[in-house]
Amino acid sequence: MNYVDELKRLISVRRLTFQNPKFQDALLGSTVSVNLQALVVHLCSLAEIEVSSVVRPARGHPEGLAIDVGNEKVAQVLLPSIATDAEVKRLKVDQIIFDAREVSRDNDPNLWNYNGGRKAAYKEADLKNHRNHIHFAVMSSFS
Numbered sequence: 001m002n003y004v005d006e007l008k009r010l011i012s013v014r015r016l017t018f019q020n021p022k023f024q025d026a027l028l029g030s031t032v033s034v035n036l037q038a039l040v041v042h043l044c045s046l047a048e049i050e051v052s053s054v055v056r057p058a059r060g061h062p063e064g065l066a067i068d069v070g071n072e073k074v075a076q077v078l079l080p081s082i083a084t085d086a087e088v089k090r091l092k093v094d095q096i097i098f099d100a101r102e103v104s105r106d107n108d109p110n111l112w113n114y115n116g117g118r119k120a121a122y123k124e125a126d127l128k129n130h131r132n133h134i135h136f137a138v139m140s141s142f143s
Contacts, residue, residue: 003037004028010044019052019070026054033065035092035138040067042091043136046081047074052133065094066137075112075134076103083112085119093117095137099127 007028010016018024026032027040032054043049052070069078075098081087083096093114100111110121117139122130 001038001041003034003041006041007037010041015044015048016040017048017050019050023051023054027051027067033138033140035140036065036067039091039093039136039138043069043078043082047077049074065140066135068133068135070133072098072131072133075100078134079112083114088114088117092139093136094139095120095135097122097126097130097135098133099131102131 007016011024018027027037040049040051048071049069050071051067053068054066079096079098079100082091082093087093088096094117096112096114098112099109100113101107101109104111109127113120113122115122
């Protein structure tokens with residue numbers, strides 16, 4: 001599948017939107033990994049996605065391997081489907097960080113969180129920084 005063409009189609013039907021046009025350019029550009037593009041295509045098959053950030057090398061991610069979904073209200077649709085061991089492995093997800101307290105029946109902030117491709121419990125400081133968006137990072141092509 002040509003992910004760039006599919007992303008362009010998703011943008012044209014407004015299934016994929018961006019808080020800033022530079023994020024669209026980044027996602028369609030050559031510095032973003034195919035794994036990240038594939039993940040975004042899959043996310044868009046589950047819900048309408050609003051990208052609030054792409055590529056955050058200052059936060060420890062190699063360029064082109066991370067994205068933030070800014071419409072966090074879709075967490076209840078996306079995360080039960082994505083945040084499973086099988087899907088994380090299939091989609092080459094490295095990290096999911098989201099404070100799920102607002103949407104979790106049992107008030108579990110780490111309900112859907114992963115790090116290194118494994119279920120993870122993040123500290124309060126990390127969760128505080130992920131209350132208004134869902135952070136996804138993928139493995140590099142070389143992982």
